[in-house]
Amino acid sequence: MTRISLLDLVPVREGDSVATAFANAADLAAYAEQLGYHRYWVAEHHGMPGIASAATAVVLAHIGHATSSIRIGAGGIMLPNHAPLLIAEQFGTLEALFPGRIDLGLGRAPGSDQRVAQAIRRNLSGGADQFPRDVMELQAYFADDDRQSVQATPGAGADIPIWILGSSLYGAQLAAALGLPYAFASHFAPAALDEAIAIYRRDFRPSAKLKYPYVMAGYNVFAADTVEQAQLIATSMQQAFVRLRTGNPGKLQPPVPGYYEELPMQAQAMLADVLSVSSIGTQVDVERDIAAFLRRTQVDELILTGQIFDPAARKHSFAIAMAAAKQAIAQQAGASRETA
Template identity: 75%
Template sequence: MTRYSILDFAPVLEGSDVSAALARTADLGAYAESLGYHRYWTAEHHGMPGIASAAVSIVLAHVGHATSSIRLGAGGIMLPNHAPLAIAEQFGTLDALFPGRIDLGLGRAPGSDQRVAQALRRTLTGGPDQFPQDVMELQAYFAGDPRLGFTATPGAGADVALWILGSSLYGAQLAAALGLPYAFASHFAPDALDQALAIYRRDFRPSAQLDKPYVMAGYNVVAADTREEAVLIASSMQQTFVKMRTGGAGGPLPRPIPGYVDSLPPQLKAMLDNVLNASSIGTREDVERDLAAFVDRTGADEIVIAAQIHDFEARKRSFAIALEAARVSA
């Protein structure tokens, strides 16, 4: 049976601030747990005024204290920004605080531009080209490999599930080679989805962590009790994608605008249709139909649902409708 999880960007809302965003994130984690979602993930982004989750491990600890059973994880940590030892210590600490609940998704992209990358001062290795070696170094810290000459504390022996994230064929190939679960970012970069999943499944090599392929795919759901409301509240997400794809900075999540998509020129409508290919906007019946088709298309073991909605209560309602729809379509 397909599992369902949540990807939370810890959005800073237009007219609000980071403190409120992080309070909502803990609230959402507890709500997701009460609904029965399998995981709560958040992701590393830097220099983006609309996202409050740059310090992922701290945000996960915050959510961990508000929950008791839901799995918590990074979707993901952009490993080229960090020394693998530091990540082993951070996620080893999370595992000590919340035993058996921690996932660590690893990405190769920097999650920022070159100015932010320089400010992070990650200049000890070759950056993204060093990614496979950094992943294996991280595995060695968690395994307590004696060849390291010292023990990562916390870290060694931690029960942290590693994942490879991606939006291209590269991540699929690496996840298959290392025998790790693979999460594809189809919620914002769907173009290579089918080919990446085929490569991952074809080339997968069993490992100590995983004996057969395991796929998670990202999917946007903006659901409401009426289609008209869903279309309206989805315009916040659509504005964000348009702004980012036309050179704008990742500012606070904007308020919805009635008739937003209809106001766009044809080229931007086409861009939205492409980038939001893995999305459902509508009522429970719409989401039920769309999710079933997406699961049938991908054969995904797990769907991680994103929902960029300005009104927090509407966002919670959307996640509730999404899980209702998923259970009906299962």
């Protein structure tokens, strides 16, 4: 049965504060738990005025105290920014605070530019070649491997699922080689989705952590009671992508009626590409779109996201999305029984 999870970028709204963004995130996580979402993830970003999840482990501690059962985790930690020992200690601490609820997704992109990387004081010269080594070093800290010269305290012996994240074929290949679950960032970089999933499933090697391949995919949802309302709330995220691609990132902007239609054709084409794995509409529309995506990808889990300016509209959107996803999954299960 396909699981449904939620990715929150902890958006900082125009005219609002970081403190309010954290309060909204905790409120959303608690609501997602009530709705039956399986996981709530936040992602590491730096130097982004509109995203408040830079100190990812600290944000997750805040979320953990606002919830009681939903899995919480990083989707993800950008490992090139960190020494593996520090991540083992941070997530070992989270696991001790919230046992059995912590996930750790790892990405190889820095989640920033060179200026931020220098400010973080990490040497990125190792590039892609260093990422697999860092992942395995992190696994060794959690396993309390006595070949490590230092013990991670907390962290040693922690049973924390590690995921490999990606938006290209590289992550699929690494996750398959290490026998780890794989999450594809199709919510903003969908181009290689189908090929990456095929490579991961084809090349997957069972490990002590995972016997069979397990795929999660990102999916944007902007749902409302009418199509017009859904199209309006989607414009905040559309503005965010246009501003990011034109070198002018900022706080999340209020929705603008007719925003997409008034954009130049080049910007419309960019948004159509970046947000092609999305659904904008009512519950009926979202159910149809998610069902089609599940038929196409056969993913084990969908992680829904959607930056929406009004917190109440965002919660309503995720409530509609969960109801639609349940119907789509039931439809998929029914079709499978008919063909069995």
